[in-house]
Amino acid sequence: VVISPPPGISPVARMTGPDLPPGWSYTPSGMTNRIPIVALAVVGLLISRYMAAFQLGHIDQVWDPFFGDGTAKIITSEVSEAWPVADAGLGAAVYAMEIVTGVVGDKRRWRTMPWVVLFFGILIVPLGVVSIFFIIIQPIVIGTWCTLCLVAALAMLLQIPYSFDEILATLQFLKDRVRQG
Numbered sequence: 001v002v003i004s005p006p007p008g009i010s011p012v013a014r015m016t017g018p019d020l021p022p023g024w025s026y027t028p029s030g031m032t033n034r035i036p037i038v039a040l041a042v043v044g045l046l047i048s049r050y051m052a053a054f055q056l057g058h059i060d061q062v063w064d065p066f067f068g069d070g071t072a073k074i075i076t077s078e079v080s081e082a083w084p085v086a087d088a089g090l091g092a093a094v095y096a097m098e099i100v101t102g103v104v105g106d107k108r109r110w111r112t113m114p115w116v117v118l119f120f121g122i123l124i125v126p127l128g129v130v131s132i133f134f135i136i137i138q139p140i141v142i143g144t145w146c147t148l149c150l151v152a153a154l155a156m157l158l159q160i161p162y163s164f165d166e167i168l169a170t171l172q173f174l175k176d177r178v179r180q181g
Contacts, residue, residue, distance in 0.1 A: 028166040045095035051088035074146035121167035
């Protein structure tokens with residue numbers, strides 16, 4: 001199966017451009033950089049799916065090894081139920097999109113697929129900050145902690161440094177292209 005590049009990326013540019021961003025000693029889009037992100041996203045996906053199953057009534061109880069019924073209290077709280085959809089299910093959808101955008105492309109995607117890299121960055125960085133915010137408010141607003149939420153937020157937080165260099169290389173590439181007209 002031959003997949004042609006999307007409009008705006010010529011096959012010549014895809015084949016003749018550099019593998020490394022100018023001034024870099026490695027490719028930030030290499031699989032060694034993306035595999036940890038994808039692995040962490042799989043952890044987040046599995047945890048979010050499990051919590052979503054509880055929120056949606058598919059399972060009767062949810063496991064929390066450290067805070068007793070903390071996970072159940074958090075994911076059935078007023079904060080959680082303020083969303084029109086199950087927030088754990090929304091988290092699972094985001095993790096699934098991270099996995100897909102994390103595996104697509106090759107080591108040159110910082111220049112051949114900048115829209116994918118930027119979407120990948122939007123999924124990770126701002127949503128990582130939102131995860132941190134929700135973790136901070138758990139004991140303040142709800143009065144307990146959630147072990148599964150903490151692990152999923154940690155997985156999201158650890159993705160940020162792994163994705164930052166690829167986002168930076170893409171932004172540098174786009175800035176250079178704009179400058180070149």
